[in-house]
Amino acid sequence: MSDARDTLFRYLTLLQLIPRYPGRMSTPVLKEKLADRGFHIDTRSLQRDLSQKLSTQFPIGCDDSQKPYRWYFDRDFQCQLPALDVPSALTLVLAEEYLKGLLPPVVVGQLSPHFTDARRLLDKMSSNGLSQWARKVRAIPNGKALIPAALNETTWQIVSQALLEQKPVDVVYLSRTSKTEKHFTLHPQGLVSRHSVTYLLATVDDYDDIRQFAMNRIEIATLSEATWRPLHGFDLDNYIAGGAFGYLQGKVPVTLVAQVAPQVAWLLSETPLSETQRLTSLPDSSWQQLEAEVPDDQQTLWWLMAMGANVNVLAPTSWRETLKANAEQVLAHYQSTLVAQKTY
Amino acid sequence: MSDARDTLFRYLTLLQLIPRYPGRMSTPVLKEKLADRGFHIDTRSLQRDLSQKLSTQFPIGCDDSQKPYRWYFDRDFQCQLPALDVPSALTLVLAEEYLKGLLPPVVVGQLSPHFTDARRLLDKMSSNGLSQWARKVRAIPNGKALIPAALNETTWQIVSQALLEQKPVDVVYLSRTSKTEKHFTLHPQGLVSRHSVTYLLATVDDYDDIRQFAMNRIEIATLSEATWRPLHGFDLDNYIAGGAFGYLQGKVPVTLVAQVAPQVAWLLSETPLSETQRLTSLPDSSWQQLEAEVPDDQQTLWWLMAMGANVNVLAPTSWRETLKANAEQVLAHYQSTLVAQKTY
DNA sequence: TATTTACGCGACCTACGTTGTCGCACCCCT
DNA sequence: AGGGGTGCGACAACGTAGGTCGCGTAAATA
Numbered sequence A, B: 001m002s003d004a005r006d007t008l009f010r011y012l013t014l015l016q017l018i019p020r021y022p023g024r025m026s027t028p029v030l031k032e033k034l035a036d037r038g039f040h041i042d043t044r045s046l047q048r049d050l051s052q053k054l055s056t057q058f059p060i061g062c063d064d065s066q067k068p069y070r071w072y073f074d075r076d077f078q079c080q081l082p083a084l085d086v087p088s089a090l091t092l093v094l095a096e097e098y099l100k101g102l103l104p105p106v107v108v109g110q111l112s113p114h115f116t117d118a119r120r121l122l123d124k125m126s127s128n129g130l131s132q133w134a135r136k137v138r139a140i141p142n143g144k145a146l147i148p149a150a151l152n153e154t155t156w157q158i159v160s161q162a163l164l165e166q167k168p169v170d171v172v173y174l175s176r177t178s179k180t181e182k183h184f185t186l187h188p189q190g191l192v193s194r195h196s197v198t199y200l201l202a203t204v205d206d207y208d209d210i211r212q213f214a215m216n217r218i219e220i221a222t223l224s225e226a227t228w229r230p231l232h233g234f235d236l237d238n239y240i241a242g243g244a245f246g247y248l249q250g251k252v253p254v255t256l257v258a259q260v261a262p263q264v265a266w267l268l269s270e271t272p273l274s275e276t277q278r279l280t281s282l283p284d285s286s287w288q289q290l291e292a293e294v295p296d297d298q299q300t301l302w303w304l305m306a307m308g309a310n311v312n313v314l315a316p317t318s319w320r321e322t323l324k325a326n327a328e329q330v331l332a333h334y335q336s337t338l339v340a341q342k343t344y
Numbered sequence C: 001t002a003t004t005t006a007c008g009c010g011a012c013c014t015a016c017g018t019t020g021t022c023g024c025a026c027c028c029c030t
Numbered sequence D: 001a002g003g004g005g006t007g008c009g010a011c012a013a014c015g016t017a018g019g020t021c022g023c024g025t026a027a028a029t030a
Helices: A007-017 A027-036 A043-057 A086-100 A105-110 A112-125 A153-165 A236-244 A262-270 A298-310 A317-336 A338-342 B007-017 B027-036 B043-057 B086-100 B105-110 B112-125 B153-165 B236-244 B262-270 B298-310 B317-336 B338-342
Strands: A060-063 A070-073 A137-140 A169-174 A181-194 A197-204 A210-214 A218-223 A254-260 A278-281 A288-294 A311-315 B060-063 B070-073 B137-140 B169-174 B181-194 B197-204 B210-214 B218-223 B254-260 B278-281 B288-294 B311-315
Touching (some): A007 B043, A086 A105, A086 B181, A105 A153, A153 B086, A298 A311, A298 B298, A317 B298, B027 B043, B043 B060, B086 B105, B262 B278, B262 B298, B311 B317
Antiparallel strands (some): A169 A218, A278 A288, B060 B070, B278 B288
């Protein structure tokens, strides 16, 4: 293995080194990287491998406009080494259905080679002609499907790279309040995808406080020349729990007690609110009593609100009061706009 | 290519033919499949390839308990041919975060080789030691995260295979109403993953009507000996739109008109309700007027309810009435249980 | 413009890897 | 006990991978 004169393995390593299309890699660099991994071969051999062996059998392209030729894989080529099995392929299709509603198109596009691979397998499998797998699988997302914010492909690439390699980025950002473009140097500390909007958490210029930047409002991103300023003691989970995304979350879970309508009980018996959930029948009613330890956060409260008259929260009292107050406010709204309503 | 005496390519094809662990494939079968793809080689060569070349370089195992040896890949081995790039790896991590809340653990586990591959790449990349990528990325799911219904691994494998290959399955199903186990022969027609519960749509035994089966309540599934009875004219999308999953959906979209609080307007400007959405300022208020073409479905109504007092729906009138009635009912609840409340 | 440098590429040759064939051993089945 | 299916060691012939040399070319440098 150290000598590793095994041709096959060298080919495979080489194939793994060649980047997918937007990227490219020159022959000398490839030789270098190959050497790093224990394959000390002559430049000539590498050239032969590329231009005679691999490029005839694989969708590999060569940019020969400049002299150190640079090689790349076709953008959408994908090859799983243990080929996908049918269940995995189906899972991928399902996953794609879900993710399309959750992540920006560009980001899902990043994974398209995987998904197309799965689809190709399923297509091929139904050689009888009419399996029509595409019409057999659907994902119904949780909650209202909002349209994911569009974002720029290179922005995603630059920012994700910067985040992971701990490098600063220069960005042109379209501020929300003032509709003006601003220039910042960001030091990325984290990435949060909330619903369908992706936020970059970063410190700005020379300041030490974390700020949020919606990725879709970053107009241009480039790796910065500035030096990286590390930030210690930042914890993403604490940051989120602190309410930064509108999800103020109490440290301690609370015990939810509520009466729920039959259809809600049915739902909850399939997909519990928490591990500790208990459902018990109520006398003289088709409703059931629900008890569960749930996080003290906005999400849970919204879920309860969406259930509307189908749940009747008994505890915690604060939630009960909130829900009650909310209902009163809603009614108040509908009183005050009574006149306006008539115009529709 | 027809003669394809290229060793490398034969090796690769072979590697793609060897299934991942739960599966296994015997030498004669491999020879057969290889021949199908144009590689007519001697059995001896195949044996050498497997036992001397491939199994020394790859995590390949051999079950030699029976005489036609059967080969398989390590369960969690994964090899992308153009290796993953950093943005793709990060996307995979994000995707996994989301999917963990949406699909049953076993189903996500089906994709774990992909995800572990991504994680391995990120781990390796941060050779400086402390990139701690895992602490840098979070996905906050849309809506309340219910716990996905657990389901059996082999059930998923059998059923997905049956669905795609148009084969009937014999199942032991734990009925919801009566807590008894029932035996059916199902003819799978579709698969719907709703929130976190996965349903199989199938005709039962000799009947022609579609019924839903929660995958998590299928206790045992085996490919059936029965002959496949095709069902014509079934359209999954129509079926869902027809309200089968509690999402009765009007054929025509409706025009939603509402006044929304600033924070809701903020959210909607990032992730619109629909392509046609318009937000306009209201005089004498920080609220804004929202107009959008939205589907006439339960999801949208739930979303409006969750927004509570932060939206004031003006049209369609039916929704306005529904929301108002709901608020009144909620208040009524909280009146009637006033006494009970005090005990908490 | 002349010179240098860096690559790509064709050619050549040798060592070694690949592959078909044969024979033997083993196990299972009848 | 015998025969078919399979794994495996050995061997010889063929093919080819890979190091080396040298030329041509294009870009960089003086």
